[in-house]
Amino acid sequence: MKAFLAFLKKEFYHIWRDPRSLLILIGMPMVQVILFGFAITNEIIDAKIAILDNSKDEVTQEISNKILSSRYFKLYDYLSGKDQIEKSFRKGKIKIALIFEDNFSKKLYRNENPQVQIIADATDPNTATTLINYVSRIILDYQSKYIKNNSAGLEVVSKMEYNPELKGVYLFVPGTITIILMLISAMMTSISIAREKEKGTMEILLVSPIKPLMVIVGKVVPYITLALINASTILLLGVFVFGLPIRGSLIVLMLEIILFIITALGLGIFISTKVETQQNALIISLMGLLLPTIILSGFIYPIESLPEILQYVSHVIPAKWFLIILRDIMIRGTEFGLIIKETLILFGMMVFILFISIKNYKIRLE
Amino acid sequence: MRTILYILQKEFIQISRDKLMMGVLFIMPFTQLIILGYAASFEVKNLNIHIIDMDKSSFSRDLVSKFSASPYFKVKNISNSFKTAREDMRKGKVDVLMEIPVNFEKNLVNGEKINIYLSLDAVNGIKAGLGNAYANMIINDFNTGIITKNTGKEISLPIGITWSNWYNKLMVYSTFMVPGILVLLVTMIAIFLTAINIVREKEIGTIEQLNVTPIKKSHFIIGKLFPFLLIAFFELSLGLIIAKLVFNLHYEGSLILVYSFTLVYLFAVLGIGLFISTITETQQQAMFIAYFIFVIFILMSGLFTPIESMPGWAQKLTWFNPIKYFIEFMRMVLLKGSTFPDVKNHFIIIAIYGMIINILAIWNYRKISV
Numbered sequence: 185m186k187a188f189l190a191f192l193k194k195e196f197y198h199i200w201r202d203p204r205s206l207l208i209l210i211g212m213p214m215v216q217v218i219l220f221g222f223a224i225t226n227e228i229i230d231a232k233i234a235i236l237d238n239s240k241d242e243v244t245q246e247i248s249n250k251i252l253s254s255r256y257f258k259l260y261d262y263l264s265g266k267d268q269i270e271k272s273f274r275k276g277k278i279k280i281a282l283i284f285e286d287n288f289s290k291k292l293y294r295n296e297n298p299q300v301q302i303i304a305d306a307t308d309p310n311t312a313t314t315l316i317n318y319v320s321r322i323i324l325d326y327q328s329k330y331i332k333n334n335s336a337g338l339e340v341v342s343k344m345e346y347n348p349e350l351k352g353v354y355l356f357v358p359g360t361i362t363i364i365l366m367l368i369s370a371m372m373t374s375i376s377i378a379r380e381k382e383k384g385t386m387e388i389l390l391v392s393p394i395k396p397l398m399v400i401v402g403k404v405v406p407y408i409t410l411a412l413i414n415a416s417t418i419l420l421l422g423v424f425v426f427g428l429p430i431r432g433s434l435i436v437l438m439l440e441i442i443l444f445i446i447t448a449l450g451l452g453i454f455i456s457t458k459v460e461t462q463q464n465a466l467i468i469s470l471m472g473l474l475l476p477t478i479i480l481s482g483f484i485y486p487i488e489s490l491p492e493i494l495q496y497v498s499h500v501i502p503a504k505w506f507l508i509i510l511r512d513i514m515i516r517g518t519e520f521g522l523i524i525k526e527t528l529i530l531f532g533m534m535v536f537i538l539f540i541s542i543k544n545y546k547i548r549l550e
Numbered sequence: 551m552r553t554i555l556y557i558l559q560k561e562f563i564q565i566s567r568d569k570l571m572m573g574v575l576f577i578m579p580f581t582q583l584i585i586l587g588y589a590a591s592f593e594v595k596n597l598n599i600h601i602i603d604m605d606k607s608s609f610s611r612d613l614v615s616k617f618s619a620s621p622y623f624k625v626k627n628i629s630n631s632f633k634t635a636r637e638d639m640r641k642g643k644v645d646v647l648m649e650i651p652v653n654f655e656k657n658l659v660n661g662e663k664i665n666i667y668l669s670l671d672a673v674n675g676i677k678a679g680l681g682n683a684y685a686n687m688i689i690n691d692f693n694t695g696i697i698t699k700n701t702g703k704e705i706s707l708p709i710g711i712t713w714s715n716w717y718n719k720l721m722v723y724s725t726f727m728v729p730g731i732l733v734l735l736v737t738m739i740a741i742f743l744t745a746i747n748i749v750r751e752k753e754i755g756t757i758e759q760l761n762v763t764p765i766k767k768s769h770f771i772i773g774k775l776f777p778f779l780l781i782a783f784f785e786l787s788l789g790l791i792i793a794k795l796v797f798n799l800h801y802e803g804s805l806i807l808v809y810s811f812t813l814v815y816l817f818a819v820l821g822i823g824l825f826i827s828t829i830t831e832t833q834q835q836a837m838f839i840a841y842f843i844f845v846i847f848i849l850m851s852g853l854f855t856p857i858e859s860m861p862g863w864a865q866k867l868t869w870f871n872p873i874k875y876f877i878e879f880m881r882m883v884l885l886k887g888s889t890f891p892d893v894k895n896h897f898i899i900i901a902i903y904g905m906i907i908n909i910l911a912i913w914n915y916r917k918i919s920v
Contacts, residue, residue, distance in 0.1 A: 304715055471581075
């Protein structure tokens, strides 16, 4: 036990003595959350619009003003010819263009159905869809006053549940926690074990009186500590800086976080049993763990929009289940009873991964 | 010159001996492009909707069937209880709730104003925003139909609205993402591998051996960077071919322009990798700093969320982000067919960027190796 404690102390020294890495490890997640929390919203605002107004009368003017005064659009320029539209798009200056045909108000008063044409830069299909919808709604709204007392029709009242301002933090805080825990637990552990191998000090550890299993435990404990510190700082930031709610139970949340950390550590140990150099450990962690975690966990992309095959693949990604649990507890305030299934799946994964990696851990040298 | 060739030879031998590395270099473009190209989609389809139909009239059923016919929605449940609907949303079974109020049909026929209530699960803002847009389109469409029916006139909306989607008529999301993924591919190779490669010499201690040889610093740096320049170009070419074959991407602009910009861009990004290697001592450190910078660069690049939506200060921060310029450039040239005059500024900015970062890196490199 004493030998183990000494070994544990050594491991902590390794981390403590490298203040640069420590600073990055603790500072990085904070910077990320702050930056993304403030900078990334999913609402589209201030999209650059160009207007080609062929009639320049009071109606087109009023519609243009209505569009420009909404927070969604910002005027790039009034154009004078159709060829300028193409040019502005190609220069990347505008996202959307509006063309009023000539004699607009005259046609409107004579009931001749004047035309507005909306052209969107659909290289980004979602922005295009959203912007077209915004413009159409403003124009529809404007013309409702010309529909004389017949059908006032339907009005849609939308409410964004749980996240009325469509803030990015609601997505990013749980996501960042997941990624950081994965990064620290899996990647750091695998690199740190691989370093002992690369430098040849692994042999020394294996011939020392510490049991091989304890070597691994000693390697892992500092990173568990670090991971917990990180998870807590991100949570605190989310709650106090961004007003993110934790609607469910905090204790359950922390227990789930520990469950995920151990799962990720297991993955890290597994990788380290398979590689000889730090560089290889790094490449495998990046390719095999981090990318799938970012792409297939539902962190950025909703799982439903993945192709079907990838949806099946996503089932074996621990981060997917962890994210569901995190979002449920924090934002929706789901009670534990409803997330038992996800928790059990994660638990099963943890047991399996730990079993495999300990079986693969070689206590002898080739 | 001969010394450079020797260093290059050494580097290439070292890289080609690493089986894992070689495998990754070949496989990465495929997996990244294919998986990311298909997966990195914000295409929102099959949103689960729970419709609370309080009216149960032929009109309300009409509206419901419009939703079930749309590819964007999947009607999961139709009920007349607000409580079960909310429960469904809380359990994450549905993304959208829509309430059709009582007397929907009666009021519609009488030409009175009716509110349709939509609730969207906005934990994922993108999904909610698009879901809202799609639902609005369907309801507007339905509305126009009703007005036409009521007034008996073909079109009774005074202003006709038409729209067209340029550059991506089929609204395929991968068309939008693939140029960006190519950028990630090139950048990852350049920043990560360069940084780690040089630091590894430090960590193993071989940098001292190199420092006492007659190799000049500049030779050493060129020898270290050049292989990755070649590899990055190789990855770009492979990526462009895959994009063409798998995603049927039609390149509107000139590929010569793309390659020349990539050259300027790599000059800058390899400089970043070099700079990182000068400020770190171990591979682990280098790796972390590289990762940190990389993630911030990506998320602030406009790859996922439009830059215009960011607050002013964040938009200014993106001016210092080389990835932003490259992604903009790739989308403009590959998808819209922009020509050199359109992207002249991108060239100038990245060239200056590259110069500054390389001067910093080389200056820093001298200092520590003395």
